[in-house]
Amino acid sequence: xxxxxxxxxxxxxxxxxxxxxxxxxxxxxxxxxxxxxxxxxxxxxxxxxxxxxxxxxxxxxxxxxxxxxxxxxxxxxxxxxxxxxxxxxxxxxxxxxxxxxxxxxxxxxxxxxxxxxxxxxxxxxxxxxxxxxxxxxxxxxxxxxxxxxxxxxxxxxxxxxxxxxxxxxxxxxxxxxxxxxxxxxxxxxxxxxxxxxxxxxxxxxxxxxxxxxxxxxxxxxxxxxxxxxxxxxxxxxxxxxxxxxxxxxxxxxxxxxxxxxxxxxxxxxxxxxxxxxxxxxxxxxxxxxxxxxxxxxxxxxxxxxxxxxxxxxxxxxxxxxxxxxxxxxxxxxxxxxxxxxxxxxxxxxxxxxxxxxxxxxxxxxxxxxxxxxxxxxxxxxxxxxxxxxxxxxxxxxxxxxxxxxxxxxxxxxxxxxxxxxxxxxxxxxxxx
Amino acid sequence: xxxxxxxxxxxxxxxxxxxxxxxxxxxxxxxxxxxxxxxxxxxxxxxxxxxxxxxxxxxxxxxxxxxxxxxxxxxxxxxxxxxxxxxxxxxxxxxxxxxxxxxxxxxxxxxxxxxxxxxxxxxxxxxxxxxxxxxxxxxxxxxxxxxxxxxxxxxxxxxxxxxxxxxxxxxxxxxxxxxxxxxxxxxxxxxxxxxxxxxxxxxxxxxxxxxxxxxxxxxxxxxxxxxxxxxxxxxxxxxxxxxxxxxxxxxxxxxxxxxxxxxxxxxxxxxxxxxxxxxxxxxxxxxxxxxxxx
Amino acid sequence: xxxxxxxxxxxxxxxxxxxxxxxxxxxxxxxxxxxxxxxxxxxxxxxxxxxxxxxxxxxxxxxxxxxxxxxxxxxxxxxxxxxxxxxxxxxxxxxxxxxxxxxxxxxxxxxxxxxxxxxxxxxxxxxxxxxxxxxxxxxxxxxxxxxxxxxxxxxxxxxxxxxxxxxxxxxxxxxxxxxxxxxxxxxxxxxxxxxxxxxxxxxxxxxxxxxxxxxxxxxxxxxxxxxxxxxxxxxxxxxxxxxxxxxxxxxxxxxxxxxxxxxxxxxxxxxxx
Numbered sequence: 001x002x003x004x005x006x007x008x009x010x011x012x013x014x015x016x017x018x019x020x021x022x023x024x025x026x027x028x029x030x031x032x033x034x035x036x037x038x039x040x041x042x043x044x045x046x047x048x049x050x051x052x053x054x055x056x057x058x059x060x061x062x063x064x065x066x067x068x069x070x071x072x073x074x075x076x077x078x079x080x081x082x083x084x085x086x087x088x089x090x091x092x093x094x095x096x097x098x099x100x101x102x103x104x105x106x107x108x109x110x111x112x113x114x115x116x117x118x119x120x121x122x123x124x125x126x127x128x129x130x131x132x133x134x135x136x137x138x139x140x141x142x143x144x145x146x147x148x149x150x151x152x153x154x155x156x157x158x159x160x161x162x163x164x165x166x167x168x169x170x171x172x173x174x175x176x177x178x179x180x181x182x183x184x185x186x187x188x189x190x191x192x193x194x195x196x197x198x199x200x201x202x203x204x205x206x207x208x209x210x211x212x213x214x215x216x217x218x219x220x221x222x223x224x225x226x227x228x229x230x231x232x233x234x235x236x237x238x239x240x241x242x243x244x245x246x247x248x249x250x251x252x253x254x255x256x257x258x259x260x261x262x263x264x265x266x267x268x269x270x271x272x273x274x275x276x277x278x279x280x281x282x283x284x285x286x287x288x289x290x291x292x293x294x295x296x297x298x299x300x301x302x303x304x305x306x307x308x309x310x311x312x313x314x315x316x317x318x319x320x321x322x323x324x325x326x327x328x329x330x331x332x333x334x335x336x337x338x339x340x341x342x343x344x345x346x347x348x349x350x351x352x353x354x355x356x357x358x359x360x361x362x363x364x365x366x367x368x369x370x371x372x373x374x375x376x377x378x379x380x381x382x383x384x385x386x387x388x389x390x391x392x393x394x395x396x397x398x399x400x401x402x403x404x405x406x407x408x409x410x411x412x413x414x415x416x417x418x419x420x421x422x423x424x425x426x427x428x429x430x431x432x
Numbered sequence: 433x434x435x436x437x438x439x440x441x442x443x444x445x446x447x448x449x450x451x452x453x454x455x456x457x458x459x460x461x462x463x464x465x466x467x468x469x470x471x472x473x474x475x476x477x478x479x480x481x482x483x484x485x486x487x488x489x490x491x492x493x494x495x496x497x498x499x500x501x502x503x504x505x506x507x508x509x510x511x512x513x514x515x516x517x518x519x520x521x522x523x524x525x526x527x528x529x530x531x532x533x534x535x536x537x538x539x540x541x542x543x544x545x546x547x548x549x550x551x552x553x554x555x556x557x558x559x560x561x562x563x564x565x566x567x568x569x570x571x572x573x574x575x576x577x578x579x580x581x582x583x584x585x586x587x588x589x590x591x592x593x594x595x596x597x598x599x600x601x602x603x604x605x606x607x608x609x610x611x612x613x614x615x616x617x618x619x620x621x622x623x624x625x626x627x628x629x630x631x632x633x634x635x636x637x638x639x640x641x642x643x644x645x646x647x648x649x650x651x652x653x654x655x656x657x658x659x660x661x662x663x664x665x666x667x668x669x670x671x672x673x674x675x676x677x678x679x680x681x682x683x684x685x686x687x688x689x690x691x692x693x694x695x696x697x698x699x700x701x702x703x704x705x706x707x708x709x710x711x712x713x714x715x716x717x718x719x720x721x722x723x724x725x726x
Numbered sequence: 727x728x729x730x731x732x733x734x735x736x737x738x739x740x741x742x743x744x745x746x747x748x749x750x751x752x753x754x755x756x757x758x759x760x761x762x763x764x765x766x767x768x769x770x771x772x773x774x775x776x777x778x779x780x781x782x783x784x785x786x787x788x789x790x791x792x793x794x795x796x797x798x799x800x801x802x803x804x805x806x807x808x809x810x811x812x813x814x815x816x817x818x819x820x821x822x823x824x825x826x827x828x829x830x831x832x833x834x835x836x837x838x839x840x841x842x843x844x845x846x847x848x849x850x851x852x853x854x855x856x857x858x859x860x861x862x863x864x865x866x867x868x869x870x871x872x873x874x875x876x877x878x879x880x881x882x883x884x885x886x887x888x889x890x891x892x893x894x895x896x897x898x899x900x901x902x903x904x905x906x907x908x909x910x911x912x913x914x915x916x917x918x919x920x921x922x923x924x925x926x927x928x929x930x931x932x933x934x935x936x937x938x939x940x941x942x943x944x945x946x947x948x949x950x951x952x953x954x955x956x957x958x959x960x961x962x963x964x965x966x967x968x969x970x971x972x973x974x975x976x977x978x979x980x981x982x983x984x985x986x987x988x989x990x991x992x993x994x995x996x997x998x999x
Contacts (some may be wrong), residue, residue: 045956046787046954047783047787047962047965048955048962049958078953078956079958080956081937084938085938087846091850092853187792261765264765266766267763267767268762271768273765278959291762292762322958
């Protein structure tokens with residue numbers, strides 16, 4: 001017994017000594033002698049995003065076979081875990097060579113901290129033309145682009161055609177008509193709109209559209225980036241209109257405590273007539289075999305109505321989703337840039353056809369066999385007069401946190417539209 | 433050989449304490465020190481850090497949001513401590529010699545095996561305002577507008593305590609049960625012969641004998657509550673509008689979501705200091721005279 | 727107590743028991759449904775279509791490796807924690823030295839650190855000693871972070887051990903190691919079983935450390951397997967349910983086993999006590 005205990009003690013102390021011991025001098029980089037390794041981190045796990053995952057696997061395999069001696073090491077995490085891990089890795093200056101980033105507010109501190117490499121050279125080599133205009137700009141700071149977008153989404157209002165029919169309703173073109181639709185549905189005991197506002201950005205979409213229609217896209221963009229003001233009467237009115245809707249019980253009960261997924265399932269089980277979400281959800285209403293055909297056939301979408309006769313219906317809230325970055329301190333930077341460039345080229349058509357993603361690169365809808373709803377959305381995107389980037393993506397994380405909390409409070413009736421505007425302005429000014 | 437001499441052999445003491453102490457020292461105290469140090473920095477966790485002295489700590493003390501979250505954490509600690517009484521009563525029943533106690537005990541402890549992911553999903557469904565079991569039951573009983581449990585800022589905090597208290601029941605029952613079973617049977621038999629009722633035995637004999645364990649659980653309940661995070665983060669994300677924010681979720685948001693890594697670290701360190709102070713006070717309050725000599 | 731009282735007591739106990747067992751039933755049904763039914767239907771309704779393929783999906787997601795990793799990491803960490811915590815508690819409560827209460831205080835402070843404060847410094851430390859993406863970083867982290875709570879639980883029991891035992895043993899010429907390993911440790915079997923159960927649950931369900939320190943698939947554990955089904959915009963809850971059920975089984979069995987030990991150990995210690 002004694003011997004065992006002593007051995008154990010020795011094992012443990014030596015273990016601990018190794019831990020404390022020499023910290024420096026750990027061999028840097030994973031490049032082996034005869035090849036180079038690109039570390040690539042993404043957030044499309046096989047279990048939940050099988051097609052995305054498969055496309056990436058194929059692209060990686062193709063890239064490896066085209067580039068002798070280059071090896072791509074993939075790590076997959078789920079959305080939330082991905083963001084946490086990025087944070088941990090960045091504190092230790094250990095970002096993967098290639099990874100995924102969000103636009104604007106998320107990207108900014110990484111650029112300021114000199115963590116992401118400029119991708120201007122990649123774009124200038126001809127890639128720029130393949131992107132839908134306006135998408136790479138969301139990843140650019142002062143004319144330097146740091147991310148290559150992979151998705152482009154806008155948020156229309158999806159609606160259940162059979163519920164509309166049963167209640168004798170038509171797609172509303174104006175806010176007055178929209179309120180009429182809401183009132184009729186509510187009278188007939190159907191939840192008009194499914195909203196999961198625990199996630200907060202979901203409610204933000206509604207507010208943004210309202211603000212866009214009343215105040216116009218330029219003023220909204222200026223308010224969000226701090227050069228304008230949320231105290232503009234148009235935006236206070238937008239907030240008041242939101243409370244008008246909540247007072248009419250336009251949204252399902254207890255929306256502030258429900259996640260987007262719970263709201264989605266209300267819509268998809270016919271408990272609510274309308275639901276606003278990004279076009280990333282299109283597969284659910286078109287190709288997803290797990291959703292009953294009957295339901296998929298009865299879903300349509302419409303654009304947010306005009307308000308007070310103002311606003312342009314082809315102005316959208318949306319923007320690029322995730323994009324690829326290359327780490328500034330990568331020791332295989334050249335290879336990593338080749339990889340992201342190759343990735344973007346391969347991604348476009350495959351992603352829309354196999355995974356139902358609307359890519360940020362131009363696709364030729366005519367030549368592909370796509371469900372009608374995709375064709376319509378792609379058309380709308382082509383004819384869009386404006387796409388305002390999601391407020392919480394555009395703002396700095398601090399301001400976004402204030403915005404999102406205020407959205408919950410506004411929808412919950414805890415604050416007045418004036419207080420809502422005030423709180424935003426305060427957060428925006430404290431930024432500078 | 434004298435007992436005292438053997439039991440105060442320095443080498444032996446080192447041999448028994450050091451492995452655990454070194455491990456805790458390196459893996460807990462160094463990170464703790466570093467986190468206090470990051471608290472002195474203006475750092476978003478990405479770029480360069482800049483030394484700003486006590487600024488983060490001063491801001492934290494003046495931060496109403498932090499104190500709100502601290503208040504919520506204290507409420508949780510208070511309710512957790514109170515619920516120990518219930519856990520203790522259940523454990524007493526389970527440890528007594530009633531039929532089927534063994535099976536019942538195992539069943540009672542099953543929920544504690546579930547991970548937080550499962551518990552959160554279960555209770556999200558219980559609390560669902562229109563389809564949830566709870567509100568369906570209430571509506572069945574004739575309540576017209578049952579509350580939206582997780583959406584109402586006045587209720588959400590209390591609603592979310594229920595699954596937390598439920599989640600931890602098994603943990604404390606397990607500890608109490610082992611403690612109660614450790615009481616020599618002879619003591620209880622003797623009391624019975626003297627004509628003591630089961631309640632008297634529980635209060636006069638069992639409780640004093642496990643007092644040490646009970647004190648430890650009080651500390652565990654308070655410390656655990658003050659740094660609690662899991663279910664709240666999954667079920668409400670601290671919302672709506674901060675109504676269910678607790679210290680640890682606030683700290684997490686600052687450090688990981690809003691890029692205030694330095695400030696978040698300062699809050700994390702304050703959390704520890706507050707917990708430490710509360711623990712010391714509680715230990716003083718619950719210590720009896722003999723124990724104070726330790 | 728009279729008969730009516732007993733009936734009432736059992737009624738209450740039975741009711742609570744039903745309440746406690748329902749979550750398992752719910753989780754099982756959950757694991758056989760698709761997203762739509764999970765969210766829209768009643769939680770205890772039988773699945774309209776029994777989606778056994780959820781289990782197949784999980785199995786194909788490479789859960790085998792995760793399973794194996796979870797088991798060995800959990801077991802090794804439990805052994806280390808129980809042994810080190812028992813040794814330290816023994817020294818603090820039974821041996822005589824001036825600094826004992828200070829050292830105890832240090833361990834207690836260890837109880838109070840929020841893990842999200844620790845995670846980034848820890849990552850940095852492991853990075854410096856090349857322990858990132860190495861399962862041993864997980865093992866020692868679990869051990870260290872469970873030591874304080876384990877010691878707290880042990881503490882109350884060690885204080886109640888009668889002094890006469892060790893006095894008698896040492897006067898008989900017993901060494902300290904012999905006293906600890908042969909007499910004290912066996913006497914604490916009930917509480918050891920308790921801490922094994924508690925450590926098991928903690929280690930088995932932990933994911934923050936694994937997610938942060940491990941990047942290769944071959945070292946990940948079951949809780950990370952769940953992440954596989956959480957997508958950017960969509961989450962496959964049925965498959966998560968199936969993963970949860972699969973991961974529940976081994977600890978349920980271990981729990982029943984150790985739960986019996988909580989009782990069994992007593993007879994031996996009661997005799998000695």
